[in-house]
Amino acid sequence: MEGKFKSLSLADFQKRFPDVESCKKYLAEKKWGKAYKCRRCNHHHYCSGGKPYMRQCTSCRYKESVTANTLFHKVKFSLVHAFFIVYLVSTNKKGISSTELSRKLQIQQKTCWLFRLKVLQAMESKQTVGLEGxxxxxxxxxxxxxxxxxxxxxxxxxxxxxxxxxxxxxxxxxxxxxxxxxxxxxxxxxxxxxxxxxxxxxxxxxxxxxxxxxxxxxxxxxxxxxxxxxxxxxxxxxxxxxxxxxxxxxxxxxxxxxxxxxxxxxRNRMREEIFDHLLNRMVEHKPRTYKDIVSYHGNQTFNWN
Ligand SMILES: [Zn+2]
Missing domain, CATH: 3.30.420.10 (Ribonuclease H-like superfamily/Ribonuclease H)
Structure with missing residues (x-):
C-alpha cells in the first residue's frame, strides 16, 4: 500500500472476515455488544434463538437475527460477500460499479446493483455536522x-x-x-x-x-x-x-x-477507519426494500448529453 493514508488492505480484510461466522460475530457485537434489549418489550434477558447468533427474548419470545433491523437484512448472498462489497465501496478511491462487483463476485449484476445502493444509502449525510465558516x-x-x-x-x-x-x-x-x-x-x-x-x-x-x-x-x-x-x-x-x-x-x-x-x-483523511465507519452505519440503518431504494429522492432516468 502506498500513500500517506493507508486503508485496510485486502489481506487484512480476509484475515478479519474469513467466513460467515466472523461476520455474524461482528454484527452481534455491534448490535448487542453493550447490552441486549428486546426490540418488542425492552426486556434485558435473552436465550439462543436456535440459529447461530440469533437471540430470543425470554419474556415475549421475540427472535432477532444478526441481520434483522440493519441494511444487511434479507441479503441474498453470503455475508462475507456483503462485507466485501462494503469494503470495496468504501476503500476504492473512485468507488466501484455494480458490473465490476458482479464480475468480481460472480453474483448477478442486478443483485449487486441493489445491494450497492443500500451501501450508498448508508453513506447519506446525517446532517448533524453541517458546513461552516x-x-x-x-x-x-x-x-x-x-x-x-x-x-x-x-x-x-x-x-x-x-x-x-x-x-x-x-x-x-x-x-x-x-x-x-x-x-x-x-x-x-x-x-x-x-x-x-x-x-x-x-x-x-x-x-x-x-x-x-x-x-x-x-x-x-x-x-x-x-x-x-x-x-x-x-x-x-x-x-x-x-x-x-x-x-x-x-x-x-x-x-x-x-x-x-x-x-x-x-472522509479523505480517515481512510483507515472508513470501512469500519461504513459497516457501522450499515448496522445502524433501518432495512430498505427494493421499493424504498428506487423511490428515493431523485429517482428518474437520466441520460447524459
Ligand atoms: Zn421481548
Whole structure:
C-alpha cells in the first residue's frame, strides 16, 4: 500500500472476515455488544434463538437475527460477500460499479446493483455536522432528464447544488444535492439542511440566490472580476462531473451518487477507519426494500448529453 493514508488492505480484510461466522460475530457485537434489549418489550434477558447468533427474548419470545433491523437484512448472498462489497465501496478511491462487483463476485449484476445502493444509502449525510465558516455555493445542470407524461416526451435539465467549506487554500468538506429546480425555495432547502447559520457564503449573483441574504452572511461573486472568487467550487464541480460520467453513464438515482461522492471526499483523511465507519452505519440503518431504494429522492432516468 502506498500513500500517506493507508486503508485496510485486502489481506487484512480476509484475515478479519474469513467466513460467515466472523461476520455474524461482528454484527452481534455491534448490535448487542453493550447490552441486549428486546426490540418488542425492552426486556434485558435473552436465550439462543436456535440459529447461530440469533437471540430470543425470554419474556415475549421475540427472535432477532444478526441481520434483522440493519441494511444487511434479507441479503441474498453470503455475508462475507456483503462485507466485501462494503469494503470495496468504501476503500476504492473512485468507488466501484455494480458490473465490476458482479464480475468480481460472480453474483448477478442486478443483485449487486441493489445491494450497492443500500451501501450508498448508508453513506447519506446525517446532517448533524453541517458546513461552516467560509463557504462557496454553486449550482449546475447535468445533461437532460427525459420525462414521459401521458405519452409526451419532455426534457428537463437536472440541477445539482454544491457547497464547499474552505480551509486554507483547499476544500475541507463538501455536500451536493439534487434539486428539483433552480428556485430560491430549493436553494434554501439545501442551505438549511447542510449549512450552519453563521457561515459566510460566496455565491453567484443570480436572482434565486438573493433571498439568502435575509438569513445568511452572503457575498455575491462578481461575474467578470479578474480574480475568480469561486475557483474552488468550480474545480470541485468539474471533478464531480467527471466522476459521475466515468462511474455512472446512465446516472439514475442521482442523489445516491452525490451522497457517495460527498461521503468519500469528507472522509479523505480517515481512510483507515472508513470501512469500519461504513459497516457501522450499515448496522445502524433501518432495512430498505427494493421499493424504498428506487423511490428515493431523485429517482428518474437520466441520460447524459
Ligand atoms: Zn421481548
Amino acid at each position: 467560509n463557504l462557496e455555493l454553486l449550482d449546475f445542470t447535468l445533461g437532460k432528464l427525459k420525462i414521459e407524461k401521458k405519452g409526451k416526451v419532455e426534457y428537463v435539465k437536472k440541477r445539482v447544488f454544491i457547497a464547499i467549506e474552505k480551509k486554507g487554500k483547499g476544500v475541507s468538506h463538501m455536500y451536493a444535492y439534487y434539486g428539483k429546480d433552480k428556485s430560491s425555495l430549493e436553494i434554501k432547502k439545501f442551505v438549511k439542511n447542510y449549512i450552519r447559520s453563521k457561515s459566510r457564503i460566496i455565491c453567484p449573483n443570480w436572482s434565486s440566490y438573493k433571498p439568502l441574504r435575509l438569513e445568511y452572511d452572503v457575498l455575491f461573486s462578481k461575474k467578470h472580476g479578474k480574480k475568480n472568487q469561486m475557483g474552488l467550487s468550480k474545480r470541485m464541480l468539474s471533478s464531480l462531473k467527471a466522476w459521475l460520467r466515468g462511474m455512472h453513464g446512465h446516472a439514475e438515482l442521482l442523489q445516491y451518487y452525490l451522497n457517495e461522492y460527498s461521503y468519500r471526499f469528507n
